[in-house]
Amino acid sequence: MLNILGRDAISRALTPVGTSLARKGVSPNAITVTGTIGVVLFAAIFYPKGPHWFFLGSLLITLCVLMDMLDGAVARASGRPTKFGGVLDSSCDRVADAAIFGALAWYYGLRHDRWMLLAALLCLVLGALTSYIRARAEGAGLTATVGIAERAERLIVVLVGAGFTGLFGPKAILAVALWLLVAASTITVWQRFATVYQQSRALDRAPVG
Template sequence: MAYDQSAMLKLLRPAMTRILTPLGRALVQRGIGPNAVTAIGTLGTVICALVFYPMGQLWWGSLAITIFVLFDLLDGVVARMGGGGGTTWGAFLDSTLDRLADAAIFSGLIIYFFVQRDLLMAAVALFCLVAGALVSYVKARAEGLGLTCDVGLAERPERLVVGLVAAGLSGLGVPYILPLGMWLLAAASAITVVQRVVHVHRQIGAR
């Protein structure tokens, strides 16, 4: 069900699927479908990001968000095991709610930086939010035009890993890791946008 099929996700999916299969089977037996799993994961991510991060609880917030992010894999497990909802609507819902979850995570970090009166890092986090949305939009628009756009340095899984790890380690007291992670994400997201735009332009120019 996941929309972004990055190299990282392709490597992690088999192992995570094996781990999540028992839980997926239990959900199917209780009549819970993949769309419900997607919605629960997104709701949990939004609440945790907008509650824990502004409070400065970066470690616990990142840990809780990571658990709910795993629902992005669990919904696919449920769909394959007969939970229903493995449809075009399910794929659309999954992709749309992914954008909402991402926005909540970076909005929580923006608020955190404002509370800390670190306006520079708040601006960097805002750039990460906007650039991340643009990365996804460029791909969706290109595919809507019948083109391919599976390129880029930092797709959604990579952005989530960097952001959550940096925030979590910062919550444990590792110095400078969160600003470093945000600057890295900002640069990687900007590069990815350029890579995708160039990739699409080359395809159109070849037609």
């Protein structure tokens, strides 16, 4: 949803920065990899330390996530967008998402908090499934870009939830955020399966020749 409503505006805002970096010869793939490494490191360093570190970790992760949009601006400005860059970007997104939810699962697993561990793991699995359905659909010539919890929404909810938990303390803030994401991601998976099914049925009923 936010991908549709906000991506164009954000892309326009990042265009001057992307143009400047492209002129300096900065590679969009290097930005992608650097941002992903940053997310992995900050998630692994700060989230397992506990809620007192959640705010700082979430803030630094957010800055790295923003690089995910900057790499596209650099690629467009340099006139060198490539298929490899698209594959690398999507793959790095999955790594970054896994690092965030995996680090939270690690923290709550060490403290034997079964419900928070389960919520984090479900968010990780459902988020990956959401992206996988879209990739498989596009490979089959279909589209599956619908859903109330695409990557942007998932990241906003988990990072805001973790950040507020770090600022104000109650675990309930992050608990609500994670279980809300579980529900929204489940709905999104259903929406994408339903969309692909409808498109597939329409193609099956289409006259041949």
